[in-house]
Amino acid sequence: MARVILKNINKQFGNVKVLKDINLTIEDKEFCVLLGPSGCGKTTLLRIISGLEEPTSGEIWIGDKDVTDLEPKDRDIAMVFQNYALYPHMSVYDNISFGLKIRGYLKDEIDNRVNQAAEILSIKNLLLRLPKALSGGQRQRVAVGRAIVRKPKVFLFDEPLSNLDAKLRVEMRAELKRLHQRLQATIVYVTHDQVEAMTLADKVVVMKDGVIQQVGSPLEIYNKPVNKFVAGFIGSPPMNFINGILVKKDNKIIFDEGSFELPLPEDYYDSLVPYINKEVILGIRPEDVYDKIYVSSTIENTVVATVNIVELLGNIKHLHLTTGKNNFVCIVKSSNEAEEGHTIEVVFDISKIHIFDKETEHAII
Secondary structure, three states: OOOEEEEEEEEEEOOEEEEEEEEEEEOOOOEEEEEOOOOOOHHHHHHHHHOOOOOOEEEEEEOOEEOOOOOHHHOOEEEEOOOOOOOOOOOHHHHHHHHHHHOOOOHHHHHHHHHHHHHHOOOHHHOOOOHHHOOHHHHHHHHHHHHHOOOOOEEEEEOOOOOOOHHHHHHHHHHHHHHHHHHOOEEEEEEOOHHHHHHHOOEEEEEEOOEEEEEEOHHHHHHOOOEHHHHHHOOOOOOEEEEEEEEEEOOEEEEEOOOOEEEOOHHHHHHHHHHEOOEEEEEEOHHHEEEHHHOOOOHHHEEEEEEEEEEEOOOEEEEEEEOOOOEEEEEEEOOOOOOOOOEEEEEEOHHHOEEEEOOOOEEOO
């Protein structure tokens, strides 16, 4: 296996720039997820790594080799596509072994590799079937098996779970996690699903409009987003954003929403001073907003809000609240008795608050 290095990658289709100065290192044996909305450039970047697209400028290194001008077959990579791309007239065995056969591997070596992959993926009993006799999850396993037998330096996955139903996606996420642990492979994985990114990745690369917004571990991305876009893209339900002004009172910096005020942590005083009397955006995740009935709190970080919508999700409820000026969501236990139209008091965990510049949307704290 080997690390992947992307140096100053740009890609342009006509006058449209789809990738802009991409610099990224994916370490050996790392599970790296390229995450972002449709059209952000993540699949184009994956195709450039594979050699299916050429960069307008920049370099791609795999291991200690510059592969920028090499054909896909010479890059020692294997790619798993969103649509599986299986040969419908071939058995599972022949689909998995096809790449080895055209490379001239001996029959015994092919048998050994196919059986090893089939055992890892629990599809040994399917080797004689045609793809049309398989479920979506089984077809995905066959596509992964075809990649495994190659024993490449790098595995590339292009939204491999997007065609599966919700239950199968959960199962296949666990399968892919186990597969990575077993193979100790370098994996580059594209998805728009932040749950997949959080559960699978060692490293998450968040992209928007062809630009890398942030690179870090799932927890770093979740706890310390660098801007409003990253903060809102990661998390379910997404982070709440509330508009207000920073004011100074009694040597404290206060977030003034208009209908409520929140004191901000003293540790961030120096960072916030330049924004006094300016509009900012406060961010807080729904799980960091609590019903006051169930927590001890001072009046300082208590907010009065009206319940607009109650969503029951089994063991929890999502309460959609409004202060009259801003809407936000909090998560409560399913036993909570709040109903639509009720006025309740909620507590903001000020240690978990984020403040974003209103103009640039960059994180201040």
